[in-house]
Amino acid sequence: MTERKILLGNEAMAHGLLEAGCTLAASYPGTPASEIVGTLAAFKRSGTIAMHVEWSINEKVALETALASSYAGRRSAAAMKQVGLNVAADPFMSAAYTGVTGGLVVIVADDPGPHSSQTEQDTRQFAMFAKVPVLDPMSPAHARDLLLTAFDLSEDYQIPVLFRPTTRVCHARQDMPLRPFRQDAPLAQFEKDPARWAATPKFRFLLHKKLNEKLDAIGRDPRLQPVQLNPGASAEKGGGVIVASGAVCAHTAEVLKDLGLWQSIPLYDAPMPFPLSEDFLTGLLDNAPRILVLEETQPVMEAQFRDRAKVLGRLSGHVPREGELLPETVERIVRAFAGLPQAEASQGANAPGRRPTLCPGCAHRAAFFAIRKVFPRGIYPGDIGCYTLGLNLGAVDTVLCMGASISQAAGFYHAFRDSGQNSRPIVATIGDSTFYHAGIPALINAVIQGCRFVVVVLDNTTTAMTGHQPTPAEGRSLDGRTVPRVRIEDLARACGVRHVSVGDPYDFQAFTDLLKAAREHTRDPENGGMAVVIARRPCLMDRKQAQPARRPAPRINDKCQGCGFCITHFECPALVFHGKEEAVTVDDALCTGCGVCIHVCPHSAIEMAPQP
């Protein structure tokens, strides 16, 4: 009997890549996509696979690397979250024209909700924009299987294939039989063909024409036609059919079965929501009285119907235009579609729940508190990572996209200076991994535009939010080779910053002094300019890094008046508020003994416990 294993959707996709004989996988981590290449990286570290696996510096680099590997005839993949494709949009759009040789699958995970993202953008729409086919798996096991078809499709038509799981596929777990990984891979081979690989605009036109022809043929490909999941069902007179794709299709199947509609409403799963074949679309329009389209998060299939008079979906207002299509939402839509009464309104979540917060002992919290203290009237452009949660502490004013903290700080600087106002202090915060990803060009730009503000690089020497992937400071590749370390302080100096300092935020007084020195540099009329302060302390949650011995929790003395200052301005989960005029207590299960809160209390009510 084959061994069955419970695999996370992202693990299942990693298996799918290996079963398909993929030889290279490149990615920048981002929820909900991180564990795809994370799984491959673990295989790589243990020496069990030959594939080249890398955490690239950003998604653009990842995609370009995978693309050239596929030019060389070898199956390759890039993986990222949906906003990562925005970063990789440039090579992606162009790759549709050049096409590929070895199969290229670009896995882009969407996050309807959104749960851990800036947008609810639908990557399937990106596929339409770029004119490449996109596959939309409905479950982890489906995703693993569909990846094999994705590589075949890519090679058969010499076109990149987008693979779009959503959070509910990436972060679902399902049992499935294990299968062997494909071991054979062709030798790399590159045939020079400048009219294709280095096409000038004249040839681009020809490539575009070819791309359109490929797309027409792909739409008709029998392997990826929509399939009726309940072949026994036929629409009742005046009834309708449902077309769905992705996890929403799984919700819909369950809801139809529960409501006793499995035999009366045909349900089509479209594994390839773009391009849909004209035959399928006109067939439905000719035969079905009404067509309900359920998809996340934008009307991609719906928009491909030329005549939408009897098509119900987001464009017609029958499906909400934003938010995740949860199974309960699908149930409401299906009930309305089938003319069933709505279920008793579920009372919904009866409490808003806790908001996420930085971990107890997180050095970012100390850095943010110090920034607020030294720059009380500052503007604080922030960035993408755990430290976005600095907004709970009033230390993050803007969050846009990877690397934007530094360029937005520059924009604020020019706006205030050029309008003749005494420049307000501006302090950008950016994580170490984000700095490597997109902060460097922004920092160079700030330097050459003569900006004067402080950049604090919150350096926990890992990519914490997405599961502690390594950064270029590690100096080691995934297969264990020693490679040059690329250090943030060297980069900052090479960007032209003359004031660069490094400190440990736990050493609160010294770190505060570093911030003050940086502030003075931005104000120095003679030699001043940009300043970079690196707040360096390994992430406490990262088991790979050496952690200092845990220190005892501090004590609350009788000076505590229950004013709540430490709660609102420091928000450490280990400090427990019991109401005004009640003394705060320390939860010693959570406290890491960092001792930074001792510097926070305005009444000196928190003190170091005596050393045991």
Added chain:
Amino acid sequence: MKQQIVISGLGGQGVLFVSKILGEAALARGLSVLMSETHGMAQRGGNVISHVKVMDRQGEKDQGDVAMDPAWQVSPLIRPGHAHVLLALHEEGVRAHGHFLSPDGALVCNRISPTGPGDVDATGIARKLGNLLAANLVLLGFAAASGVLFCSMDDLRQVLMRLGGPRRDANLAALEAGSAAAIGDA
């Protein structure tokens, strides 16, 4: 569907570990599982939820038309009002996720001062064991011994034995302590 279980807690309480054990217990019984979990930003100290659906194995389908396997035609999420069991690792979980529980479902809740039959001070028991982080397993043992889960205490013991690791004995002790609390209450 054999059983739908919602596990609710705060980031860091071990919600994912409890789901993992339940999933492995299902697999060992020849059942199939489909689970959903919370990752990323929401894990940082916020409310965390995990959905576990246990069902009969749908054939050993390994090849063929993928989407037609009924095992894949199941939502990875539990709808509000449809959970047979809610395991609340923190009493706040009842407020945040109580609406998932079916009207005739079973609530098992970690509460400092137990107020109902499904309540147990799992944190207190774990503290007595000197293993504060194992409150999740105390609660799981309590639930299994109370008879509300699809699996038995013995199934869970075997999963923990198989998982092994440096915390194996401490985990088993926590599971047993939870079970003892349930039997003592009965």
